[in-house]
Amino acid sequence: MNSLVEENYLKAMFTLSNDSGEVNVNDLSKHLDIKMPSVTSMMKKLASKNLVHYESYKPLRLSKNGKKEAALIIRKHRLTEMFLVEKMGFGWEQVHEIAEQVEHIKSPDFFAKMDKLLDYPQFDPHGSPIPDQNGNIVWKEYSKLSECQQGDSVKMAAVINSSDEFLKFLNSREIHLGLKMKIEFVEQFDNTMIVSYDKRSSESLSSKVCERLLVEKE
Amino acid sequence: MNSLVEENYLKAMFTLSNDSGEVNVNDLSKHLDIKMPSVTSMMKKLASKNLVHYESYKPLRLSKNGKKEAALIIRKHRLTEMFLVEKMGFGWEQVHEIAEQVEHIKSPDFFAKMDKLLDYPQFDPHGSPIPDQNGNIVWKEYSKLSECQQGDSVKMAAVINSSDEFLKFLNSREIHLGLKMKIEFVEQFDNTMIVSYDKRSSESLSSKVCERLLVEKE
DNA sequence: GTAATAAGTTAGATACGGCTAATAAATTTA
């Protein structure tokens, strides 16, 4: 059984891993707001538990097992977020903090019940995939809105790096998952997009916003 | 902000306090399964935080503040138990363990939402009162079933010291809160009671069982 | 009322998960 602290390291490593599965001590340190020497010593501990591959001065990698453990924590996090939104009436901008705590609860029954009550959801309220009971994740290939063309019709699929403020911004524009929008115009100078959708006919979205929105092309 | 460990001490003290509000180091130690010296040192810490009145070799007492903190943790525990039973479909014998973990979650919103969804319940699934937001508890005066007389008609109101096994025993006899039963006969020799209720016409309950059932006389 | 027992405290150790300061290795810059 891993401690709460160990779980947080595993989760952070999972999130920060690049495509070859590598993480730096420095990035991990910044992400967790824990100094580098503490990270190093935890890496040694996790290595001794076969959750991490560790060699001095080399990039860190989660072991197969570590990856699974991490995915299962993320599963609990995302199931919780979905439960908070769907069954308890929270807004998608309110659930991260709570899920951050609930994800550490040790009770398979508790999460199995959530899963069932939600009818085995595939995605969380921000469009991120929920890993299955074995820790496997199905990634859908979405496009960044910023990569779409003028004239494209798209459907909102997920938000990247969903922070409180960003989600509140989206709320204020009445943008939510599943929303269909049309790209009316792309400003060449700064890549600002003018989009229209049911409730708004010419909303302007900065490139910073468009890079954080994942969409499905229609 | 109190640590999870501190919260557990406060809760234990609250539960173990006798009518004059006193607890022994020894009882606390046994209840928490933590050795006495550890308890003593935590008591000093809690005393320095004005949560406990502590004097060497004297019985321990929660301060006014400590009592409130404890009651608020118990509030979270009991709200959670109610939520698990009413909104998630758990049995009353399954909820204690989960609530033991959920009660430590720091999020007023989370518990406020539960409270609202449950329509501000007064009692948990075992009939124990749920403290209000200020930590105040309204105690109802119930009688132990064991103190009732032959011929009395009573309504099941609460269970004392509800353990897994006891609750499962009650399940097996189809006994639940709100159940109305009549005391048909009391065996003088060992105080076993023969009771009848809707689904059973002459169920025999040992004195050990009867002492753990609280009822309302009709 | 004294001896035996139980309850409580002190002292000192341990594991965990942090930290700073100093050092070493790797990477970037010039």
Next chain:
DNA sequence: TAAATTTATTAGCCGTATCTAACTTATTAC
């Protein structure tokens, strides 16, 4: 490629919450 910078590690310390062993105070039994 040598110097400067960044990244990572080592060594040693700290606070929390636990423990055991030894000691003290309170209670119980005779």
